[in-house]
Amino acid sequence: MKISSRGRYAVRIMVDLAVNNTGEYAKVNQIARRQDISEKYLEQIISVLNKAGFVKSTRGAQGGYKLAKDPSAYTVGMILRLTEGSLCPVACLEGDVNECDRCDTCETLDVWKQLGEAINKVVDGVTIADLAEKQLARQNSMDCLI
Amino acid sequence: MKISSRGRYAVRIMVDLAVNNTGEYAKVNQIARRQDISEKYLEQIISVLNKAGFVKSTRGAQGGYKLAKDPSAYTVGMILRLTEGSLCPVACLEGDVNECDRCDTCETLDVWKQLGEAINKVVDGVTIADLAEKQLARQNSMDCLI
DNA sequence: ATTAAACCTAGTAAATTGATAGGAATATAG
DNA sequence: CTATATTCCTATCAATTTACTAGGTTTAAT
Numbered sequence: 001m002k003i004s005s006r007g008r009y010a011v012r013i014m015v016d017l018a019v020n021n022t023g024e025y026a027k028v029n030q031i032a033r034r035q036d037i038s039e040k041y042l043e044q045i046i047s048v049l050n051k052a053g054f055v056k057s058t059r060g061a062q063g064g065y066k067l068a069k070d071p072s073a074y075t076v077g078m079i080l081r082l083t084e085g086s087l088c089p090v091a092c093l094e095g096d097v098n099e100c101d102r103c104d105t106c107e108t109l110d111v112w113k114q115l116g117e118a119i120n121k122v123v124d125g126v127t128i129a130d131l132a133e134k135q136l137a138r139q140n141s142m143d144c145l146i
Numbered sequence: 147m148k149i150s151s152r153g154r155y156a157v158r159i160m161v162d163l164a165v166n167n168t169g170e171y172a173k174v175n176q177i178a179r180r181q182d183i184s185e186k187y188l189e190q191i192i193s194v195l196n197k198a199g200f201v202k203s204t205r206g207a208q209g210g211y212k213l214a215k216d217p218s219a220y221t222v223g224m225i226l227r228l229t230e231g232s233l234c235p236v237a238c239l240e241g242d243v244n245e246c247d248r249c250d251t252c253e254t255l256d257v258w259k260q261l262g263e264a265i266n267k268v269v270d271g272v273t274i275a276d277l278a279e280k281q282l283a284r285q286n287s288m289d290c291l292i
Numbered sequence: 293a294t295t296a297a298a299c300c301t302a303g304t305a306a307a308t309t310g311a312t313a314g315g316a317a318t319a320t321a322g
Numbered sequence: 323c324t325a326t327a328t329t330c331c332t333a334t335c336a337a338t339t340t341a342c343t344a345g346g347t348t349t350a351a352t
Contacts, residue, residue, distance in 0.1 A: 001147060001226075001265070003235045003258070005310065011254050027328070036248065041311055047330070060319025061327040076257055080147075089149045102182065105284070107277040108157050111222055111268070112149070118264040119147070122257070131253040138251070151341065173297070187342055193299070206350025207296040 007084040009037055010045050011076055011131075017055065018071035018132035025057070025064030045083065052082050071132050077123035087123065089115045153230040155183055156191050157222055157277075163201065164217035164278035171203070171210030191229065198228050217278050223269035233269065235261045 012035050017026055020034070028046065032039040046065055049055045054074060055065045067074075081087060088094045090112040092103055103109060158181050163172055166180070174192065178185040192211055195201045200220060201211045213220075227233060234240045236258040238249055249255060 001149060001230055001233050001235065002237070003147060004308090008236065008254065011257075015253060025328095029328090038311070040313075043329080044311090050329090057329065058319075059317075059327095059329040062320060063318085063328045065329090076254075084147055087147050089147065090154065091148070105281075107161060107281045108154065108222075110280075111157075111272050111277070114272075115265065115268045118268045119261065122261045122264045126257050126260075131257070134256075135251075135253045150339090171297095175297090184342070186344075189298080190342090196298090203298065204350075205296095205298040205348070207294095208351060209297045209349080211298085 001089070003080065004084060006045055007080045009035070009042065010049060010079050010083040011128075012037075013042065013046055013049065014054065014067070014071075014074060014079055014128045015131045015135065017065065017067045018128050019135050021066065023066075025062070025066050027064040031065075048083055049079075054079070054082070067128075071129035072127050074128040075124045076126045076128070076131075077120060079128075080123055087116065087119050088112075089119070147235070149226065150230060152191055153226045155181070155188065156195060156225050156229040157274075158183075159188065159192055159195065160200065160213070160217075160220060160225055160274045161277045161281065163211065163213050164274050165281050167212065169212075171208070171212050173210040177211075194229060195225075200225070200228070213274075217275035218273050220274040221270045222272045222274070222277075223266060225274075226269055233262065233265050234258075235265070 013031060016031050016035055020026060020030075028043050029039055031037075031046075032042045035042070046055065050057050050065065053068055056068045057063065057065045077087065086094055090109075092100050092106070092109060093112055093116060100106075159177060162177050162181055166172060166176075174189050175185055177183075177192075178188045181188070192201060196203050196211065199214055202214045203209065203211045223233065232240055236255075238246050238252070238255060239258055239262060246252075
């Protein structure tokens, strides 16, 4: 029941792109430096975000990545589901077909259902914009101290 | 973000012991048959429950396992934490020491904290007694149809 | 003494995780 | 048109976890 580093990094990458958005394309090595993630690993993760259309890219010199839409268009849940796969805590609840044949007499199923709903509620209740705003607010408050 | 079969089986074993409690010790092969879990795998899982004091055992002929306390004394969360380890969705939140040095400037941390709380709330809100009752109620309602 | 059970330890195939590595394709700058 | 900066693609890898299977040891009742 852990979120993998792939999922965590993906969220951080999206927030990073939102916070450091200048209109230009951000390069992998810049994001990697800011987020302290290996360039090569980050490359793989951002490629998934790219294929899903969450970010857009251009290749070659001056190329890079930027968010495809407004940060408020992405929930944490969307990003986790993309990079982690389903957030459903048990396979029995996935898809429209109930895999296991104990499902109709399985008391525990209802607990997993509640759990899945609780998880979705949290991760779909927070957007990349929310997280980016919070970071910008903290950065501004730090500026005041200088 | 899946609950492993070890955790799911552990919960089912506890519910099974609650539902089929006759005062006698239940044998691994009986539980295995009822729950459709391999005897050997079940043995390993119930041994964890035993060492934690959730069930008690006697060896030798007529031996077996029974719940150590009333089914209402066990939450699903207790059993999952035992068999799965912490239900914390990220390592950063575990223990009293913050592992990673980004923690104090990490916006995403708050999401994971909310997520952890939501998960705990669900799994600690359901007891083995709740699940056992539900199963007994269904069994009784089935009896009426015969 | 036999037998029925829990107990203990080791092994194992498959999948997943968290990367690293190297090169191919492509766009810009000079 | 060439050099360079960048994304893009694929392969590999070590470590860990998962979900078991297997086989023997100990203990208690009959």
